[in-house]
Amino acid sequence: MSATIDLDESGRLAHRRTMLAMEKRFGGGLLLTGVWYWTSIIFASIVIAVLQSRFSVLEGGTLQYVLGSTRWFLFTMGMILVAVTLPLHLASGGTRSSFVAGLFRSALYVGLANGIMAAALVTAEGLTWNALGWDWQFRQGLVPGGSFIVDAASETLVLATYILIGTLLPAGFQRLGAWGGSFWILALLAIALFVDWSVHSGYIFGWDPLVGAGTARTLLGLGGGVLAVAVTAFAVDRFYRDMPLRPALG
Amino acid sequence: MSLDPFGARLDDVAVRYSTSWRVTQQGTFSKATGGIALDGATSLFPAGAITGLLGRNGAGKTTLLSLLAGFRRPTAGTVRVGPEGSEQDPFENPAIVSGVQLVREAGDVLTDEKVSATLKHYAAARPRWDSDYADRLLDLFELDVRKTPSALSRGKRSALGATIGLAARAPLTIFDEVYLGMDAPTRYAFYDELLKDYAEHPRTIILSSHLVEESERLFEHVVVVDRGRILLAEPADDMRGRGTSLTGNADAVARLAAGHRLLHRQELGPTAMVTVEGPLTDEEAAEAADSGVAIGSVPLQDLFVHLTSTTARKESER
Numbered sequence: 001m002s003a004t005i006d007l008d009e010s011g012r013l014a015h016r017r018t019m020l021a022m023e024k025r026f027g028g029g030l031l032l033t034g035v036w037y038w039t040s041i042i043f044a045s046i047v048i049a050v051l052q053s054r055f056s057v058l059e060g061g062t063l064q065y066v067l068g069s070t071r072w073f074l075f076t077m078g079m080i081l082v083a084v085t086l087p088l089h090l091a092s093g094g095t096r097s098s099f100v101a102g103l104f105r106s107a108l109y110v111g112l113a114n115g116i117m118a119a120a121l122v123t124a125e126g127l128t129w130n131a132l133g134w135d136w137q138f139r140q141g142l143v144p145g146g147s148f149i150v151d152a153a154s155e156t157l158v159l160a161t162y163i164l165i166g167t168l169l170p171a172g173f174q175r176l177g178a179w180g181g182s183f184w185i186l187a188l189l190a191i192a193l194f195v196d197w198s199v200h201s202g203y204i205f206g207w208d209p210l211v212g213a214g215t216a217r218t219l220l221g222l223g224g225g226v227l228a229v230a231v232t233a234f235a236v237d238r239f240y241r242d243m244p245l246r247p248a249l250g
Numbered sequence: 251m252s253l254d255p256f257g258a259r260l261d262d263v264a265v266r267y268s269t270s271w272r273v274t275q276q277g278t279f280s281k282a283t284g285g286i287a288l289d290g291a292t293s294l295f296p297a298g299a300i301t302g303l304l305g306r307n308g309a310g311k312t313t314l315l316s317l318l319a320g321f322r323r324p325t326a327g328t329v330r331v332g333p334e335g336s337e338q339d340p341f342e343n344p345a346i347v348s349g350v351q352l353v354r355e356a357g358d359v360l361t362d363e364k365v366s367a368t369l370k371h372y373a374a375a376r377p378r379w380d381s382d383y384a385d386r387l388l389d390l391f392e393l394d395v396r397k398t399p400s401a402l403s404r405g406k407r408s409a410l411g412a413t414i415g416l417a418a419r420a421p422l423t424i425f426d427e428v429y430l431g432m433d434a435p436t437r438y439a440f441y442d443e444l445l446k447d448y449a450e451h452p453r454t455i456i457l458s459s460h461l462v463e464e465s466e467r468l469f470e471h472v473v474v475v476d477r478g479r480i481l482l483a484e485p486a487d488d489m490r491g492r493g494t495s496l497t498g499n500a501d502a503v504a505r506l507a508a509g510h511r512l513l514h515r516q517e518l519g520p521t522a523m524v525t526v527e528g529p530l531t532d533e534e535a536a537e538a539a540d541s542g543v544a545i546g547s548v549p550l551q552d553l554f555v556h557l558t559s560t561t562a563r564k565e566s567e568r
Contacts, residue, residue: 006253007336011345014377018348021375084360088368090321091358092375093348093420242342244322 015101018094022102026085030077030110030163037073038117041066045125053134060137063125067118068202070155071162071192074114078107078166090245100240103167104233111160112152119152142200142221144213150222154199157225161195164232171239191228198224253349254333255454256422257297258318260480262290263327265313287313288324289478295456297334300448300468302486303458304554305475311458312354314475315424318456319352331422348377351420353411355427359399365410366395376418383447384417390439404431412440416447424456429465437461441468462551472550476558486550493548493556494530497523502541506534513556525556 048062082103089099122138126146129136138146142154165188172184193204199221200206211217265288288310295301295318305311316322317329320340330337331346340346359368365388373379388395391409399407411428429437445468448455459465472489474481482489493513496503500522510526517523525548530538538545548556 007332007338007345010253010348010377011343014344014348017377018344018375021371024374025371087356087358088360088371089375090319090347091352091354092372093350093377093418094375095320095342095344095347097342098344242323245316 019098027106075166078163082167107163115156195228255298258295293483299470301471302469320347349421351418353415378419387413493553495546498543
């Protein structure tokens with residue numbers, strides 16, 4: 001009986017400990033590479049701005065042309081890191097359940113950190129452009145002219161969705177085979193398009209034909225983003241919860 | 251928190267792989283073909299003992315160990331792991347898998363980050379991780395924590411696996427061919443350290459090895475897997491007593507071996523040496539002495555070779 005009680009207690013502690021270790025590894029890895037990524041993005045934005053001003057072809061800011069790469073960067077990193085992290089996580093005494101929990105939490109806080117960074121850069125760019133007397137505009141986003149909080153929330157939802165989609169791509173091939181995995185990419189692409197469309201974070205048109213700018217559109221857009229995160233999180237749970245780790249036959 | 255050593259039990263376990271795709275650590279896809287790895291395997295791994303898991307390449311050892319660590323589910327049958335009397339299914343069971351440390355041949359390390367990063371991860375995830383002991387082992391195996399595992403030699407990578415396995419102090423510690431690439435002094439240092447730490451921190455250890463001759467001194471229990479089935483699972487001393495060698499005149503040896511299962515036979519002119527299963531009776535021993543046939547014991551490695559050799563299999567099927 002005492003062994004059973006000890007096991008129950010150690011099970012609860014083990015779940016939390018391995019989830020946090022997974023979060024540190026996966027989320028920490030994404031944040032660390034994010035530092036390099038954002039350094040490159042800021043450098044690229046400044047170079048583009050300088051070149052545009054030299055040749056007088058400034059067209060309302062540079063960030064809107066480079067921010068779209070963030071999601072694909074995190075998508076790729078998610079795809080690569082998940083392949084490395086799952087065997088390590090299981091070998092260090094974790095379960096798939098704590099892996100999925102760590103993955104989901106990482107996607108949210110990495111999305112949030114990058115979302116805040118993106119919104120802060122957009123705000124900073126707007127202030128700089130106005131101070132220099134240059135024409136500045138940001139065509140994306142749910143709020144015309146931009147809103148730090150809404151932009152940060154939108155980017156967070158988009159980036160969290162893309163990170164989770166990245167982790168789902170290899171899982172699709174492993175669980176559904178070559179053909180199934182190929183069709184699975186189309187399903188993932190549909191979710192990616194939906195979240196872009198919903199929060200109007202890319203070039204795909206948002207809610208404008210259905211709802212005019214205002215609180216309702218903002219809430220609908222963010223609600224769509226939350227739905228995309230929820231759907232991908234559900235898929236991550238289904239695909240990874242009983243994922244076998246296959247050894248070489250031996 | 252300390253837990254009693256874990257035991258493990260498999261009942262009629264089968265594992266069949268289907269063809270699948272997987273992503274490698276390099277981010278590329280590779281196709282894995284299907285096959286039967288285990289077929290009706292039933293065995294016991296006693297708690298608080300060192301068990302040697304023996305089997306030829308492709309016998310199903312790695313798959314069996316993956317089941318114990320909850321890396322996968324069996325296709326059929328049941329797997330139970332845990333303290334004696336509280337064994338549970340390890341799959342997705344945090345209480346059980348957090349007490350099982352499987353060190354695979356593949357390593358399960360961060361190949362492109364410094365060794366210290368891998369050790370930090372295990373320290374964060376493993377409840378009984380002993381950092382001081384890990385440092386001592388790194389010194390013993392002369393491992394540079396500033397290098398990446400991909401920059402280490404095969405032997406040093408194996409030593410890193412051995413360090414992880416020992417420093418984790420898991421109630422069930424499993425080494426799957428952990429010696430690969432290690433030179434003889436490092437292997438013997440590992441065996442000595444394993445025994446020393448096992449005595450100071452009792453736990454269950456399963457050692458899968460092809461180097462039977464040099465590791466058999468560690469075994470208290472032996473499980474032999476052959477073509478997905480458990481050929482035998484018993485105390486090592488019982489297994490050592492399983493084989494008897496008879497050397498002498500070919501006709502006399504043949505007469506004595508007649509009532510026994512023949513495991514191996516070698517002839518050189520009029521002299522024959524055979525290995526038979528089980529001990530001789532007193533009458534047979536007396537007859538052997540009369541006819542000048544020498545009776546000997548069979549080393550564990552030879553017995554393992556004879557039991558799992560294709561020839562022995564064909565002869566027993568005859």
